[in-house]
Amino acid sequence: MSSLASVSRLRWIRHQWQRRFARPRGVWALAGPVLVQELALVLTGTVVMALASHLGPASVAAIGMMDALGYLLNAVYGGLAMGATVTVAHCLGAGRRHDLRAVAFSALLLALCSAALIATLLWFTRGLWIAMLLPGAEASVVAQADRYFRWLIVAGLPTSLVMVACGVLRGMARTDTAMRVQLAMNLLQILLAALFMNGAYGSVAGAGSALLCARSAGVVLVLIALWPTLQRALEHPAGSPVRGEFVRAILRVGWPAALETSFFHVGKLITQTMVVGLGTTAMAANFIAFYVSAMLYAPGTALGVAATTLVGMRLGAGQVQRAHRMLRRLVRSASWALTGVAVLVLPLAWPLASLFGNDPEVTRQAAWLITLSCLFMPVWAGSFVLPAGLRGAGDTRYALVVGTATMWGLRIMAGYLMGVVLGLGVVGVWLGMFGDWVVRNLLFRKRMRGTAWTRHRLLG
Structure with a gap:
């Protein structure tokens, strides 16, 4: 009996592991x-x-x-x-x-x-x-x-x-x-x-x-x-x-997807003009950190494309529950993948920043921005991979409204407040961006828990 109980326990542990962490x-x-x-x-x-x-x-x-x-x-x-x-x-x-x-x-x-x-x-x-x-x-x-x-x-x-x-x-x-x-x-x-x-x-x-x-x-x-x-x-x-x-x-x-992305890039241009006003050092640090961060986001971007395709196929087949389960597991998988990348890159923030120049102040600011990106990386999946899955369901208008509101209300306004008004510099601008991620993550996760995003009918 004890051996049977042990086997059952192991099966339960394996099931829980696969349900929570397996891609x-x-x-x-x-x-x-x-x-x-x-x-x-x-x-x-x-x-x-x-x-x-x-x-x-x-x-x-x-x-x-x-x-x-x-x-x-x-x-x-x-x-x-x-x-x-x-x-x-x-x-x-x-x-x-x-x-x-x-x-x-x-x-x-x-x-x-x-x-x-x-x-x-x-x-x-x-x-x-x-x-x-x-x-x-x-x-x-x-x-x-x-x-x-x-x-x-x-x-x-x-x-x-x-x-x-x-x-x-x-x-x-x-x-x-x-x-x-x-x-x-x-x-x-x-x-x-x-x-x-x-x-x-x-x-x-x-x-x-x-x-x-x-x-x-x-x-x-x-x-x-x-x-x-x-x-x-x-x-x-x-x-x-x-x-x-x-x-x-x-x-x-x-x-709606084109409008959302356009507003997103316009917002990025505006935040770049904020950084321009902070001086050459801030501009250089901002460029270096964005280049390194683009590498960090790449696995999440790839999983976002997969989410769009797989969720679309499930809902096209009328498999609402499987689409819901697929999206949850994809977001979880992306969160773990990005967290793993962040853990690897975090101790390398200073060496990576120093590869792009020998100015100590530029290197210091860039390393600090890369460190912050790594710390907020677990939130990125819910902010960008999850809405990619919602778009696969045809739920693009919700993504447009949330993305536009958080971009202008947090990334731009909060970034300007912290970076320019409060004098935190380029770090304050980036904190506004991270605030955008956090709020997007919360709103999109709330949407995912409901069923409204699964009710769109694209084909006649």
Whole structure:
């Protein structure tokens, strides 16, 4: 009897361990490629900026500020990609694989039309944007910014197609294919930037042309990956492969997600302007800490993509309880993964900060910011992975309202109060950001415990 009791006890312990700490099956098969993709994206941006540094500070300033606007453009395309991911996942969950061709065509058409409209507007108003982003800048900086901005605008067309097509692939759980496309595109961009910025162009135009060529090559690669699906659409006898049902579904998820991400990046730009007013040392420390933190967040970002796809598939199949359980376990898994990363990085905060320069004050402030990021890392999963799962359910409006309110009420207002008014400097600005994380975490967890987020119906 005692041996049977021991076996039962061990089984109970194993069950409790798996229920609380085990990751959902197959989650890293989806998240792993996204993690590699995120790290490669950060590395690509770093290499391009390093190449630009050889052209002088005016080139670095021009590329850096125009790329900040590029992130806003990518937010729109990323929202459409999110809509495509969720719609595809719901179709697969509902057993409607035959509709994937119509979803893919609808998503690509939306991407192309949106990018063409945005490119036209930006091209004829680029002077206003440059004046707004670079007030009082030297003439050389303005000239180079205009030159780079032209390339950035044109590159928006292939960028939109690549991002949305990769969103379709992620919804089909083909994150490995999307990763290969992105890696090839990033590698080509680095090689061409090294060639053009030091040779053929020798200016910011080299960076812009490398971006355009790499994104155009990415369109070819991603269309090859999607060709079996698109070919069936062309051969389908029903007529037009674009269907209003899927256009509406993509927009229903995509536009709130695009607005949320856009507001998020606008908020980040505002907090960056706060840091600019705190001096060069604070600016340098802020840049170093953000670069290191981007590496720390990468596992959580990858798990967020997996959450969107898996929750969408479960709800598409009508498996509400399984979707609820899947999201809880994903958030728990992300919390433990990020906590593990934070524990490893925490004692290395000072050495990591010192890699980016030898100014002791910059290193001290950057190390302090990295330390704070590690301490608040367990909260990050509930703030960002959880809403990614809610978006997979189509619950994008709640995420939009919460994200916008906390961004402006805490990250900006509280950051300004603590960093500028109370004189805490860049640490105060970052404390406002951490307060944003905490409140987002509480509100999204409260939403997850309810059932309202599972009631959205995307497909007819």
